[in-house]
Amino acid sequence: MGDPQGTGPGVVGIQGPKHPLASPDDEELAKIVEQLKVSIKIVGCGGGGSNTINRCMEEGVYGAEMIAANTDAKHLLTIKAHRKVLLGKRITRGLGAGALPQVGEEAAREAEEDLVNSLGRVDIAFVTAGMGGGTGTGSAPIVADIAKRQKSLVISVVTLPFSSEGRVRMENALFGLEKIRRNSDTTIVIPNDKLLQLVPRLPLDQAFKVADGILMEALKGLTEIITKPGLVNLDYADIKTIMAGGGVAMIGIGESEASGQNKVEQAVKEAIESPLIEADISEAKGALVRV
Template identity: 30%
Template sequence: MINRLKFLTIGLGHCGGKIADDFKKAAMDKKGMIMDVCAINTDGADLATHTNIPEDNKLLIGSGKGAAKNWEEGYEAALQNETNIKAFISRMLSPDVDIILLTLGEGGGTGSGVAPVVAETIKELGRTCVAIVTIPFETESVKSKVNAAVGIDMLYRSEGTNAIICIENDKLTAYYPDRLLTEAYEKVNEIAVSTFLNLIDLANLPSKADRIDESELKSIFKYPGFATLANFRTQANLVEDVAATLRRSWNGSLFAEINPASAAGVIFGIEGPTHLFTTTQVDAIRRTFHEILAGKDVMLGIYPSEHLRWASYIGILTGLDIPKKIHGLLDKAKTEYQQHEKTIEAKIRSKREGLGFSLKTSTVHEKLTRPTTHREFEKPFKSVPITEGIHFDLSREVPKVIRAIEQYKGETLTHEELINLIQNETDIEDEKSIAKVILELQNLGFLAEVRKNVYRIV
């Protein structure tokens, strides 16, 4: 009896649970892969939808109502349930499990928050795991991007995670433009599962040329970093150059584009009709790997078969550098988060200032003077002592400030915003000095105090 590789897939959160559920279904349909699955979630209703996962293989943590799309809530729920999580995984993790897969969506609160805790738990149990994660669409909210950025960073740094495989959601539209979104997700999951299944099949398939075996497949994930799956199939009569098609196979997929030259380890199986594998073509394949991956751990299997009408390229690249998509995600998450924080701060300031309504008659201190000529800018000001031994020259600084604020003419600012504006646009840092400048700008008619501590630039 052939001892096939055994996988344990742990689905985390909504997306991860769905992937694990699909993995189990595909493995059962294929009947060539031994796949145990389980799921951990903070949402009880969502956990119940995974019908291919046995009820005993599900763990509910936290409130049972979800993580409010907030990685911190997912993380806290996992920390508070560390003991339960460890006992749960220990029960699921039989000694004959060869590869542990974590599946999750990095845009959600549960997956991004729970995954680092689960990875560390797996490490404590003396094992490591491979994470298969989905990257949010670029059009998703700032919260999703922040969840993903924080989650991937923690998962990447965890010693319990050997490899991270990124599924790029933005590619779904290009690959499946007319499919329902749920169908597109299922196709992605199917591709991921079929890559492992097809490699297992090849590892058990005899070949008169080079071949790979299951021990090599198991060992490929020992190289830490990012990883990608290649699963490319085409009609054999369309293949003119096997090596050229090979180069396209690892970036022509739904997984995040990578730099193959940065890989530490590669396992690849190429299958097709016999006429594709002349000595010249096989030499070109080997040269392609050598040119890109000289000095790296490359395991290659070549499987010619007389009656095949298609050619397939199936492989895994591990120990990769951080993909460009992840760098872009980190930058966008930071930028959009900072913009969001500024918006919130402005709302808080506005609320603090109130609506400006009063039943008492108020005097609007708005001093609109005649336009000031350039000659008046040059009139001497007295030096105002700020601190002992230090003098602030109004005659030198006020014209600078006038030029700096001219572009904001007509805008209304709070006292705090005006100080920040002057600090950002000039080299004046001291708030006492700025207070003197603001007073002089009012005297000259460049600032009007429309209500207490609120100014209009005129």
């Protein structure tokens, strides 16, 4: 039999449905999936935290909105972010906190309404800052508290200063760390001094860039472990189980030049033995591993 539609001699052309595998329930399922999507925001506080936001924007962090908050208007203008909050317009007039944590705290309290509006109701709020300075040390605990009151899961990722930055800066950092720890579900601490074991003989300005890169990788990894599908998918409930009330946490980074299965095992082993991890992890309540 000839084929009037031109499919060839002896062949009858039959036009099937455009999407033969589609289910009539898919539209409803798609709506439910959209409603279940986890909302994530990352707030960088102070100069160091804002620099991390800038780095995250340049690298691309899938599924998170970036917010930079600082008392220094000139620095804030140079930062790439989805939202920017100038802290303490009246107190600091956009000139910074002068390395005084109490000024950073007052500036954040003055800008509380702006911070609440920028954060909104979000499932997970990451708060990042370099502890030891004025704005980051003073404002980050306030931002974490605001997010906590908004019923978010609050994960803070902070650095401690290099010893070479001086005793006062370290004392300020430890004081700020204790405050942000009380306002967060989990606080991930990256001691900058430990970075020197990873990259010895680096000048201080280069070491700061390494610290900034590790902060960015930590935030990117934690975010995309939820927002990007993998071989083993983790959802918001999984993260909440591990992170809610998790206290202080640490992060390890490992890499391997081996091949095959050994490559993964060696990288994980290096991460577990990373000098950034100061505690005995055999006592840990939980762990997240991203390969």
